[in-house]
Amino acid sequence: MAKRRQLYEGKAKVIFEGPEPGTVVQYFKDDATAFNNKKKGTITGKGVLNNRISEYLMLKLADIGIPTHFVRRLNMREQLVREVEIIPIEVVVRNIIAGSLAKRFDMPEGTPLPRSIVEYYYKADELDDPMVSEEHITAFGWATPPDLDEIMSMSLRINDFLTGLFLGIGIRLIDFKLEFGRVWEEEQMRIILADEISPDNCRLWDMNTNEKMDKDRFRRDLGGVEEAYQEVARRLGILPESGPGDMPGSDTMQ
Structure with a gap:
């Protein structure tokens, strides 16, 4: 082979x-x-x-x-x-305060947000993936305003669906990261979901105990x-x- x-x-x-x-x-x-x-x-x-x-x-x-x-x-x-063609933006959808959001605003983890928040981060490990605004994204040519509208719409739909799916098995979807890419179909550009969706890029807590069921157990040396x-x-x-x-x-x- x-x-x-x-x-x-x-x-x-x-x-x-x-x-x-x-x-x-x-x-x-x-x-x-x-x-x-x-x-x-x-x-x-x-x-x-x-x-x-x-x-x-x-x-x-x-x-x-x-x-x-x-x-x-x-x-x-x-x-x-x-x-x-990966768009060099990580899209983070947050439903409940945790992780860097809790640290950034000195808020207790586990506090529900009044509505879901969508954040953008520039994919660059050497820069520690800095948070960016829509202005940065469009000014630097990483995506156009219509691209961002489509990404935002898809991200919120994904969040609604996954939140319900996980609740059905006793898990709260705290936040998660998405990546999108471009494909060309008959000379037309289309934006599609790429990368993966797993406990590596989702925060998942048991609905009854708030036990962490994701990579935070590795990040924080929690074991299990x-x-x-x-x-x-x-x-x-x-x-x-x-x-x-x-x-x-x-x-x-x-």
Whole structure:
């Protein structure tokens, strides 16, 4: 089997050349990072779980008309996705005060916001992903005003849907990060959801106990990180039957 060409390696995923034109393969790693790569570690089986969780959520979003880059899952750690031109903006949707928002305004974590807040951050690890305004985004040419209108509309729809989905399994969606990309279809540009949706980029709290069920357990050395990811997958009904860890051949490049 020919070795595939690696296109990019990020903190949590590796991107390989795809088998079909206009596609790439997204490989989910067990590597964990926090604070813009200042803290590093491994969460055993994370890549397997995030692959399944993101697949599940992307398909659910596609069902309600959200265009995504997801094509199909290839194996335990890999997805076939559409190749997109990533817009260099991280979109953060916040429903409840937590994390940097709590620190920035000296507010207690867990305080519900009067309405959902959408924030934009420039994707640049070397700059610690600074917060930016719509003025920055349009002035620097990262996206146009119509692009931002579409991104905002999709982000709020995604938030409404995911909030309800997670509430149905006893989880509060505190906040989450989205990334979007551009694709061209018959010379028409379209913005679609890209990257992943998983406990790596969502804050998820148990509805009854407020127990954290996401990467904050790694960031804050709370322990039980693998178990938290497994519990999210279990409640979604997608925990791999042979367990959360690597299955035989799960690391095989296909």
